[in-house]
Amino acid sequence: MKKQVVLYKKLSPLLMARLHEQAEVTLIENLDADGLARLRDALPRAHGLLGASLKLDAELLDLAPDLEAIASVSVGVDNYDIDYLTERRILLSNTPDVLTETTADTGFALILATARRVVELANMVREGRWQRNLGPAHFGSDVHGKTLGIIGMGRIGEALAQRGHFGFGMPVIYHSHSPKPAVEQRFNAQYRSLGELLQQADFICLTLPLTAQTERLIGTEEFALMRPQSIFINISRGKVVDEAALTEALRAGQIRAAGLDVFEREPLDLDSPLLQMDNVVATPHMGSATHETREAMARCAVENLLAALAGERPANLVNVRAWKA
Ligand SMILES: NC(=O)C1=CN([C@@H]2O[C@H](COP(=O)(O)OP(=O)(O)OC[C@H]3O[C@@H](n4cnc5c(N)ncnc54)[C@H](OP(=O)(O)O)[C@@H]3O)[C@@H](O)[C@H]2O)C=CC1
Numbered sequence: 001m002k003k004q005v006v007l008y009k010k011l012s013p014l015l016m017a018r019l020h021e022q023a024e025v026t027l028i029e030n031l032d033a034d035g036l037a038r039l040r041d042a043l044p045r046a047h048g049l050l051g052a053s054l055k056l057d058a059e060l061l062d063l064a065p066d067l068e069a070i071a072s073v074s075v076g077v078d079n080y081d082i083d084y085l086t087e088r089r090i091l092l093s094n095t096p097d098v099l100t101e102t103t104a105d106t107g108f109a110l111i112l113a114t115a116r117r118v119v120e121l122a123n124m125v126r127e128g129r130w131q132r133n134l135g136p137a138h139f140g141s142d143v144h145g146k147t148l149g150i151i152g153m154g155r156i157g158e159a160l161a162q163r164g165h166f167g168f169g170m171p172v173i174y175h176s177h178s179p180k181p182a183v184e185q186r187f188n189a190q191y192r193s194l195g196e197l198l199q200q201a202d203f204i205c206l207t208l209p210l211t212a213q214t215e216r217l218i219g220t221e222e223f224a225l226m227r228p229q230s231i232f233i234n235i236s237r238g239k240v241v242d243e244a245a246l247t248e249a250l251r252a253g254q255i256r257a258a259g260l261d262v263f264e265r266e267p268l269d270l271d272s273p274l275l276q277m278d279n280v281v282a283t284p285h286m287g288s289a290t291h292e293t294r295e296a297m298a299r300c301a302v303e304n305l306l307a308a309l310a311g312e313r314p315a316n317l318v319n320v321r322a323w324k325a
């Protein structure tokens with residue numbers, strides 16, 4: 001008998017067909033109130049779940065006694081209680097690697113957009129406020145040659161370092177759990193303590209996961225270490241930053257600008273003070289959002305799920321302790 005899979009993310013026809021070959025599929029297209037009620041109805045029969053952007057906590061998963069595997073269409077796994085999943089031997093998989101380059105492109109787009117004031121000045125043109133040649137009040141700051149500071153030197157951090165070093169001649173400094181000799185050699189990068197990095201980098205880029213250790217890692221004290229010309233970029237998770245402290249740092253001129261793809265609460269409220277500031281470029285958690293990459297992520301998630309349901313170890317197993325060899 002085929003296993004029951006609940007999808008809470010729509011897939012391409014090709015991937016739907018692949019899944020239908022192996023499983024009975026229930027598709028929940030929207031996670032609105034109606035969709036969530038349908039999800040709760042489907043959970044008691046589910047062997048596998050596939051989707052993203054939903055906090056799957058114990059209260060919800062207790063409705064699914066036969067659940068064997070969850071395939072997250074994301075690399076970040078902060079929406080899951082990993083200890084709970086491991087205890088229940090539910091295999092959690094994610095989609096690393098396939099989104100690394102695209103997310104680093106987004107990071108660099110934010111670096112360029114904030115430093116060169118692209119959104120603010122493009123809006124000036126669009127709104128008919130471009131009436132004379134630009135003067136210093138509208139000048140931006142250079143990107144090439146400036147110091148790129150990366151917090152979390154993993155896959156995406158490394159792809160950002162590659163762009164900065166080879167593309168823009170930027171000295172790279174970084175902070176991570178531990179030094180990365182191979183990265184240092186490839187990009188002439190130098191390890192710094194968190195405090196040193198915050199004091200020395202022109203661009204401070206967050207590329208680490210949200211965990212109990214990184215939640216609110218950057219707050220009032222950390223912004224106080226940055227310089228008035230520093231530009232802060234967050235493509236990791238909103239909760240790694242104290243958003244009120246960030247808002248205050250921007251207001252007080254402690255930092256020059258911020259490029260933000262992620263927020264404490266998503267979607268970002270329209271009345272967020274961040275949206276009142278010309279020196280903030282806010283994007284809608286679009287790090288991996290290209291046609292090619294989202295399809296590659298979905299394919300990766302489908303293969304992970306099908307492997308798990310077939311009793312094989314998924315290629316991107318997150319909670320390895322849940323695997324019984
Ligand atoms: N904006 C978007 O759309 C996207 C956001 N993301 C976010 O980016 C994150 C990173 O992805 P990826 O690069 O693939 O992940 P990796 O696991 O490859 O890299 C994360 C790095 O963060 C470092 N790190 C973790 N905790 C700490 C800490 N407490 N202090 C210092 N360094 C730490 C790790 O260091 P070490 O190696 O030394 O242990 C690791 O190298 C994801 O978890 C996700 O939240 C990802 C994709 C898209």
Ligand SMILES: O=CC(=O)O
Binds near residue numbers: 073076288
């Ligand atoms: O935020 C996106 C992810 O893949 O994680």
